[in-house]
Amino acid sequence: MSPMIYTLYGFAIFFFVFWCGIWFLHILAISYGKIKLHRKVSLLPRETPLPSVSILKPLMGVDPNLAQNLETFFTLNYPVYELLFCIEDKNDPAIAIVNSLMEKYPLVDAHLFLGGSVVGVNPKINNMQPGYEAAKYEYIMISDSGIRMKDDTLLDMVQHMTEKVGLVHQMPFTCDRDGFAATFEKIFFGTVQSRIYLTADLAGINCHTGMSCLMRKNVLIEMGGIQIFGCYLAEDFFMAKAFTDYGWKMTISSQPAMQNCGTCNITSFQARLTRWAKLRQAMVPSMILLEPLSECMVVGGFASWAVNMLFHWDSLVFYLVHILLWFLSDWILLSVVQNGSLPFNKFDFVVGWVFREFSGPYLFLHALWNPAIRWRARVYKLAWGGVAYEIAPKIKS
Ligand SMILES: CCCCCCCC/C=C\CCCCCCCC(=O)N[C@@H](CO)[C@H](O)/C=C/CCCCCCCCCCCCC
Ligand SMILES: O=c1ccn([C@@H]2O[C@H](COP(=O)(O)OP(=O)(O)O[C@H]3OC[C@@H](O)[C@H](O)[C@H]3O)[C@@H](O)[C@H]2O)c(=O)[nH]1
Helix, strand or coil, X not given: CCHHHHXXXXXHHHXXXXXXXXXXXXHHXXXXXXXXXXXXXXXXXXXXXXXXXXXXXXXXXCCCCHHHHHHHHHCCCCCCEEEEEEECCCXXXXXXXXXXXXXXXXXXXXXXXXXXXXXXXXXXXXXXXXXXXXXXXXXXXEECCCEECCXXXXXXXXXXXXXXXXEEECCEEECCCCCHHHHHHHHHHHHHHHHHHHHHHHHCCCCCCCCEEEEEHHHHHHHCCHHHHCCXXXXXXXXXXXXXXXXXXXXXXXXXXXXXXXXXXXXXXXXHHHHHHHHHHHHCCCHHHHHHHCCHHHHHXXXXXXXXXXXXCCHHHHHHHHHHHHHHHHHHHHHHHHCCCCCCCHHHHHHHHHHHHHXXXXXXXXXXXXXXXXXXXXXXXXXXXXXXXXXXXXXXX
């Protein structure tokens, strides 16, 4: 056999093994999701009192659901906590919403911090810094503006903070909302993102998306505070990395993060996914190969060629069966993450799923060719490794 044939067989074996690995991830994610997610929160009395929590809420602008999302933080079923709302712009309309909720719930320990404090380039860290400095409790929670809590979400997260755990985060998911964009978001978070998030959590790989996380404050202080992550845009990834570097474990909680922003459209969601992809490409360069390769249509194409080469199986039949099984597996995983009836029918799922599968590789390439990162009012670039610098001044919204 010529070296060319050996090389082709080598590639065929690689793609077939990779394809098997991806299917192993599907099975792991579904099984682990069933075991890990949506467990009942224990209400049994404890020997020691529950730790008190300082909740940082960085806010910027308003959306139609902001008031009701924020209100869920005032009605948490948790003994001692404080709410630290942080708003950078002193003319931000979110201020009025926070003030009216603070008036409505005078017994809840809540404070508002205006103006932020420039400790780096990350605008979320800059915004939270005054709130962080004022935080008085032993656990710090960072919770983005679009998050909606159930009464027992904080309790669930605290119960996952066991002896060796330093950081508990929620796997991103979405509330039920109307419209195709909301369907698309739910399909994205409940399929491709959940598969990686669950398997990464099981394998102890850092996949932290910082929209809702609980941390031990003493460890944060030992690291130098949240400001040391201000030089990165992906402060979430580096915070989690620092916790593991300090010898702490991290885990997801049983309840996924319920994102419930009231403005939901395809363009802004795709811009957000592209921004995240740019962060991953800069921080974990192996993702540049692994991500496109692990897309259903791409890995299926390579595997179809490989099985034809190795076992003389019909490529087209193999490809179609692969897509059908992937689709079914995604439906099962989404149902596990949703843990109840879905707000859309099977036809909507087919349309949303096909759209996700075809737009995924496109968004990834788009992120690769356009390195500038727009986040809300500012534009940044990332150096390899993830350190960020701002390339355009703040755009007035
Ligand atoms: C046979 C092995 C195949 C491995 C395939 C890995 C394919 C990865 C495909 C998609 C990646 C999706 C990642 C989703 C979560 C990240 C969301 C995100 O970008 N968040 C950013 C913004 O908040 C945040 O800053 C970044 C966080 C982490 C990025 C690093 C992700 C690494 C994931 C690697 C997981 C491999 C799992 C393998 C388990 C055995
Ligand atoms: O300029 C800004 C941008 C954002 N933020 C706050 O940061 C939080 C997240 O902002 P967005 O919703 O725009 O962004 P994402 O949902 O994509 O964020 C997510 O990905 C990037 C990570 O660094 C974040 O930790 C994670 O939450 C919000 O609470 C927002 O109010 C600011 O305070 N200032």
